[in-house]
Amino acid sequence: MSTRTPNRPTTKKPVSNSANRRRDNAQGNRSAWLRHHRDCASQSLMRLLRSPVSSALTWLVIAISLTLPTLFYLALSSLQAQTEQWQEGGQITLYLEQGLPDSDGDRLTRELDARPEVARAYYISADEAWTSFQETLSINRQALGFTDNPLPASIVVVPAQQNSSQLEALQLIIRGLPEVEDVQLDLAWIDRLNRFLELIYSVVTGLALLLGVAVLLVVGNTIRLAIESRKDEIRVIKLLGATEAFVRRPFVYLGIWYGLLGGVAAWILVTAVAWWLRSPLTAFLNTYGLEANVSWLGFTDTLVLILASIGVSLAGAHIALQRHLKDAEPR
Amino acid sequence: MIHFDQVSKRYEGGHEALSSVSLHIEKGEMVFLTGHSGAGKSTLLKLITRIEKASSGQLRVNGQILNRLRRSQIPHFRRNLGIVHQDHQLLMDQTVYDNVALPLIIAGEHPKDVTRRVRAALDKVGLLEREKYRPIQLSGGEQQRVGIARAVVKKPAILLADEPTGNLDPGLSRDIMELFSEFNRVGTTVLIASHDLGLIARLNYRVASLQDGKLMSTPFEGRRT
Numbered sequence: 001m002s003t004r005t006p007n008r009p010t011t012k013k014p015v016s017n018s019a020n021r022r023r024d025n026a027q028g029n030r031s032a033w034l035r036h037h038r039d040c041a042s043q044s045l046m047r048l049l050r051s052p053v054s055s056a057l058t059w060l061v062i063a064i065s066l067t068l069p070t071l072f073y074l075a076l077s078s079l080q081a082q083t084e085q086w087q088e089g090g091q092i093t094l095y096l097e098q099g100l101p102d103s104d105g106d107r108l109t110r111e112l113d114a115r116p117e118v119a120r121a122y123y124i125s126a127d128e129a130w131t132s133f134q135e136t137l138s139i140n141r142q143a144l145g146f147t148d149n150p151l152p153a154s155i156v157v158v159p160a161q162q163n164s165s166q167l168e169a170l171q172l173i174i175r176g177l178p179e180v181e182d183v184q185l186d187l188a189w190i191d192r193l194n195r196f197l198e199l200i201y202s203v204v205t206g207l208a209l210l211l212g213v214a215v216l217l218v219v220g221n222t223i224r225l226a227i228e229s230r231k232d233e234i235r236v237i238k239l240l241g242a243t244e245a246f247v248r249r250p251f252v253y254l255g256i257w258y259g260l261l262g263g264v265a266a267w268i269l270v271t272a273v274a275w276w277l278r279s280p281l282t283a284f285l286n287t288y289g290l291e292a293n294v295s296w297l298g299f300t301d302t303l304v305l306i307l308a309s310i311g312v313s314l315a316g317a318h319i320a321l322q323r324h325l326k327d328a329e330p331r
Numbered sequence: 332m333i334h335f336d337q338v339s340k341r342y343e344g345g346h347e348a349l350s351s352v353s354l355h356i357e358k359g360e361m362v363f364l365t366g367h368s369g370a371g372k373s374t375l376l377k378l379i380t381r382i383e384k385a386s387s388g389q390l391r392v393n394g395q396i397l398n399r400l401r402r403s404q405i406p407h408f409r410r411n412l413g414i415v416h417q418d419h420q421l422l423m424d425q426t427v428y429d430n431v432a433l434p435l436i437i438a439g440e441h442p443k444d445v446t447r448r449v450r451a452a453l454d455k456v457g458l459l460e461r462e463k464y465r466p467i468q469l470s471g472g473e474q475q476r477v478g479i480a481r482a483v484v485k486k487p488a489i490l491l492a493d494e495p496t497g498n499l500d501p502g503l504s505r506d507i508m509e510l511f512s513e514f515n516r517v518g519t520t521v522l523i524a525s526h527d528l529g530l531i532a533r534l535n536y537r538v539a540s541l542q543d544g545k546l547m548s549t550p551f552e553g554r555r556t
Contacts, residue, residue: 032439236420239380240481241410242437243403330382 036249044253048261055258058222062262065215066309067269069208074274074297076204080197094155094174095182105153108179112157117170119160126153152181167191212312219258219316223251227324234328247328248321255317256310263309267302332358332489332520333379338388340374340544348374349544351388356522358488361515363531364524366541372524375541376493379522380412381405393488410438413482413519417494419474421466421481427453428462431480438485452484453477456510472503479507483514490514492523496530504530 048055096105102125109123124132130149159170174183227234234247274296297305333356340349349371356362366372377383378390381397390397393411400408421430431452435445453459456476458469466474475495482490492511496504508523508530515521525531531538540547 029439032441035442036436036439232420233422236422237433237437238406239382239409239414239420240434240437241406241408241412243406246406246437330380 036246040249040253041256044250045257047250048254048257055261058218059258059262059265061218062215062258062309062313063265063269065211065218066262066266066305067273069204069211070266070270070297070305071273072200072204072207073301074270076197076200079200092157092159092171092174093184094157094177094180095184096153096155096179097181098152100153100179102153104179105155108177109155112155112174115173117160117166119158121155121157124154124156126151129154212308215262215309215312216316216319219255219313220320222258223255223317223320224324226251226254227320227328231328234325235330238328239330244325247325251321252314252317255313259310259313260306262313263306266309267297267305270297270305332356332360332393333522334389334391335375335378336389336391338378338385338390340371340378340383341386347544349378349385349541352541352544352546354539354546356520358520359515359518361512361521361536362523363534363536363538364522364541365526365528365531365538367526370541371544372526372541373493374544376491376522376524379489379491380414381408410434410485411488413485413487413490415475415478415482415490415492415495417497419466419478421474421477423466425465426462427458427464427466427469427477430466430477431462431484434481434485448484449480452480455483455513456480472499472506475499475503475507476510479510483519486519488520490519490521492521492525494525495523496525496527501530508534 096108102123105123105125109121112118112121126149129151133151157170157174159167171183171185174180238247333354335352335354338349338352339347341347352371352375354375364372364375374383378385378397379392381400385398393408395408397408422433428449431449432445435448440448449462450459453462456479458473458476458480461469461473461477466477469477475498479495482492490511495511496507499507504527511521511523512534
């Protein structure tokens with residue numbers, strides 16, 4: 001029979017002793033767990049680097065899939081910054097009744113200026129308008145055949161809010177003023193532009209989702225192949241008492257590495273393309289007299305890009321593990 | 332240590348691999364399991380390792396009733412078993428050392444203990460100087476000894492072997508069996524499935540014989556350690 005000494009009953013030992021042992025055990029387990037995470041992370045990376053060509057193909061596909069929507073996003077945010085500048089120029093001109101005294105015009109301007117929906121309002125008297133008109137055309141009123149000033153006084157209102165419903169509300173208020181003869185509002189194009197941007201934004205979002213699914217599938221398939229090639233190993237370690245989490249861990253890290261490398265490669269690609277487009281775009285925009293502000297990915301955007309890449313890759317890895325680990329039970 | 336009570340195993344399709352097997356192996360015993368191929372030896376071992384689940388009857392291994400074992404408990408249960416396969420099931424892309432270390436790493440042992448225990452196990456099977464080799468560089472007998480080192484490195488309570496000498500010549504087979512006897516002498520319960528009746532007869536241990544899924548006899552034929 002066994003030569004081992006039988007276990008002494010634990011109840012006879014002091015309680016604190018066994019509690020200590022439990023704590024030591026828990027600490028040991030935690031450090032073993034951390035050790036395995038560290039080992040899996042480094043071994044998965046080594047595995048990935050050992051077959052550089054095939055792994056590069058995977059993370060390049062990830063990078064390209066992420067580059068497209070990111071570039072669209074960059075273009076869109078540049079465009080939005082540009083249109084915000086244009087919208088600043090969005091103003092409403094109020095033509096006042098002929099012969100309205102300047103004092104009334106001033107008062108009305110001050111009233112409008114005080115309104116919260118108005119960024120600023122300024123008064124252009126009939127004389128000022130007439131002077132500036134003549135200066136613009138470099139002629140005098142006699143040459144035009146006018147003896148009197150034909151122009152009305154006007155108030156230029158720059159709205160504080162540029163979204164279309166608030167603009168319409170402001171417009172209604174202004175039209176209701178008795179001193180106002182006519183309102184000229186050239187804001188319809190801003191509305192159209194905003195709707196166009198919304199449309200593009202939806203297209204970019206849809207594209208990003210679609211390409212996100214592509215990344216999911218690519219990583220899922222790569223992890224599936226990795227599981228497939230290590231099926232025998234998985235069977236062996238399961239028989240040696242490996243838990244489900246232990247078996248999954250190296251593949252989860254493989255997913256993280258693909259995501260990280262893909263994300264970084266995407267960042268490099270995006271930056272390269274933005275740099276490449278910078279000078280032709282500047283030249284193009286300059287012909288319209290526009291300031292070119294090609295944006296680069298900022299710190300937050302970069303972080304979001306890389307985290308999104310890791311997140312999607314992890315999801316791909318999880319799907320593959322869910323579906324294919326079942327086939328690797330010991331036989 | 333291993334208690335089969337009226338255990339049957341039916342596979343899908345109705346084939347009954349084991350029918351009403353009752354077998355009791357005490358702690359510290361060494362038992363051979365024989366029978367022609369298809370008699371149910373492998374099925375019996377698969378039930379003990381909880382690769383398969385019994386269709387009826389009760390199986391108790393190392394104090395645990397296997398039918399009641401939850402999925403999440405299976406890995407921890409298996410850590411008390413040492414399993415030797417006919418084809419040794421080594422990881423060919425890893426060194427001998429890494430292969431033997433595997434059960435300890437899975438159990439989360441400290442690296443210092445891992446080194447010490449792997450060396451001890453390799454020393455026991457006489458392969459200490461081969462630790463940096465890959466299994467492919469070793470002979471069949473050496474590979475099997477690596478498999479045994481891996482099975483015993485955690486000092487399991489139970490050692491199971493499925494045709495451990497199936498691919499080896501008689502001389503090597505005797506060495507391997509002698510190794511199992513040594514582990515048994517220090518208190519490990521050992522169950523070996525083998526059809527090498529000549530070898531078994533010489534070794535003088537208890538023999539359980541399966542035929543068409545039924546246990547023919549479990550007479551006490553040999554010494555008890």
